[in-house]
Amino acid sequence: MRIQYPTNIRIIRTPCTGKLEVEYFMKAFENGADGVLIAGCEEGGCHFIEGNLLAKRRVNYTRELLKELGLSPERIRMVNISAAMARPFVDIVNDMVETIKGLGQSPLNPKKDNQPNTNTTLEITK
Amino acid sequence: MIVAERKKIPEIVEIIKPHKKVLVLGCGTCVTVCLAGGEREVSIISSALRIAARVNGYEYEIEEHTIERQCDNVFIEEASEIIARNDAVVSLGCGAGVQAIAERYNTKPVYAGLNTSFIGILEERAVWTEKCAACGDCVLHEYGGICPITRCAKHLLNGPCGGSLEDRCEVSPDKPCGWQLIYKRLKSIGQLDRLKQIKPPKNWGKSLAGGSRIIVREDHRI
Numbered sequence: 001m002r003i004q005y006p007t008n009i010r011i012i013r014t015p016c017t018g019k020l021e022v023e024y025f026m027k028a029f030e031n032g033a034d035g036v037l038i039a040g041c042e043e044g045g046c047h048f049i050e051g052n053l054l055a056k057r058r059v060n061y062t063r064e065l066l067k068e069l070g071l072s073p074e075r076i077r078m079v080n081i082s083a084a085m086a087r088p089f090v091d092i093v094n095d096m097v098e099t100i101k102g103l104g105q106s107p108l109n110p111k112k113d114n115q116p117n118t119n120t121t122l123e124i125t126k
Numbered sequence: 127m128i129v130a131e132r133k134k135i136p137e138i139v140e141i142i143k144p145h146k147k148v149l150v151l152g153c154g155t156c157v158t159v160c161l162a163g164g165e166r167e168v169s170i171i172s173s174a175l176r177i178a179a180r181v182n183g184y185e186y187e188i189e190e191h192t193i194e195r196q197c198d199n200v201f202i203e204e205a206s207e208i209i210a211r212n213d214a215v216v217s218l219g220c221g222a223g224v225q226a227i228a229e230r231y232n233t234k235p236v237y238a239g240l241n242t243s244f245i246g247i248l249e250e251r252a253v254w255t256e257k258c259a260a261c262g263d264c265v266l267h268e269y270g271g272i273c274p275i276t277r278c279a280k281h282l283l284n285g286p287c288g289g290s291l292e293d294r295c296e297v298s299p300d301k302p303c304g305w306q307l308i309y310k311r312l313k314s315i316g317q318l319d320r321l322k323q324i325k326p327p328k329n330w331g332k333s334l335a336g337g338s339r340i341i342v343r344e345d346h347r348i
């Protein structure tokens with residue numbers, strides 16, 4: 001299909017979004033990620049039954065933590081998308097990148113320019 | 127077990143911000159089970175504190191460590207080196223753990239990172255409920271195993287109060303009436319006649335009203 005998504009994201013593959021814990025998200029922010037996008041399977045379609053539902057709750061908990069820290073909860077987002085949905089995936093990534101650009105660089109990002117460029121995308125492998 | 131919950135991050139930051147090196151010390155027993163102060167929570171809270179420091183320009187550094195039990199000397203000693211090299215400790219143990227550490231390190235500020243809530247049980251996944259007030263003079267045998275001190279909002283020994291709506295407590299309608307539970311339980315075990323006995327006022331001297339309590343077992347002392 002040759003659809004291109006922004007080059008300023010880094011994809012980290014995990015066996016299932018259920019593998020992701022709150023501390024992983026916090027470490028990503030601590031290490032300077034401007035945003036974290038979690039792309040899990042569609043609800044009801046988890047190979048491990050409820051991994052993506054667990055991830056959703058953990059993402060929500062992390063959003064509350066970010067609020068406590070004075071960071072925008074919009075810096076972390078979970079989406080449900082199947083591996084065959086290339087176009088929606090690109091649209092979602094573009095939308096996330098735009099959101100992060102709107103929020104500006106994370107105060108923890110070691111890079112000094114104002115362009116956010118280290119979004120971290122976590123995607124599951126099917 | 128003892129059930130606790132995490133303090134809000136800004137509250138902890140406010141407590142530790144004058145220090146340079148801070149140890150976040152977890153406890154591997156009760157607070158690990160109630161997902162408040164175990165190894166995982168140490169990692170999450172430490173990350174949050176580091177982020178808060180960099181966002182707000184504070185200079186403290188955070189070190190992480192978790193010991194098996196903070197209320198036990200043997201395990202506290204394991205952490206003595208780590209405690210020594212930090213300026214202050216944020217204990218993610220219960221109130222007993224915080225005080226156990228503080229008593230053993232005279233010159234080290236030790237702060238509570240959790241709010242210790244109650245003695246309770248895991249009701250269902252990630253739901254804990256209070257079951258015991260540690261009153262020091264257990265009366266559970268008289269009430270079918272349901273504690274009127276803990277489960278009745280008015281702590282009535284001669285209930286019910288008459289204010290319940292259906293089986294809900296009039297103080298907190300989201301909770302069941304403790305005395306409704308006691309009645310049902312005594313009925314099902316064939317001990318309803320216990321309710322005919324009038325209970326005298328309870329001796330609260332064995333509870334916290336008599337000051338902090340101590341138990342000594344001479345037969346086990348060396």
